[in-house]
Amino acid sequence: MEPNTSIDMVLMLPIEIAGDAAGTTMCRGRIVRAVAPAGPVGIDARPALAAAILDCEPVPQDPRRV
Numbered sequence: 132m133e134p135n136t137s138i139d140m141v142l143m144l145p146i147e148i149a150g151d152a153a154g155t156t157m158c159r160g161r162i163v164r165a166v167a168p169a170g171p172v173g174i175d176a177r178p179a180l181a182a183a184i185l186d187c188e189p190v191p192q193d194p195r196r197v
Contacts, residue, residue, distance in 0.1 A: 132180060136162045140182070141190075155190040 132138070138160055146153035164181040 132162045132165055134162050134165055138162060138182060140184070142187075152189070154192065156187050157190050158184045158187040160184045160186075 140158045140160060142156045142158055144153050144156055160182045162180055163183045164179075166179040168176040168178055
């Protein structure tokens, strides 16, 4: 992914961190940094990405699944 690419992220916020806001959240953001793989095939061959979250809103829970 290139920097400034728009992305959607689904985050699961645990009650220990988010308190009453815990649950599934849909966030929109963008890639702010992309680093190419550092080495040959293997653990260092994975690219690295950093994203900025621009907006979030909770995903309503299905009352049948509670």
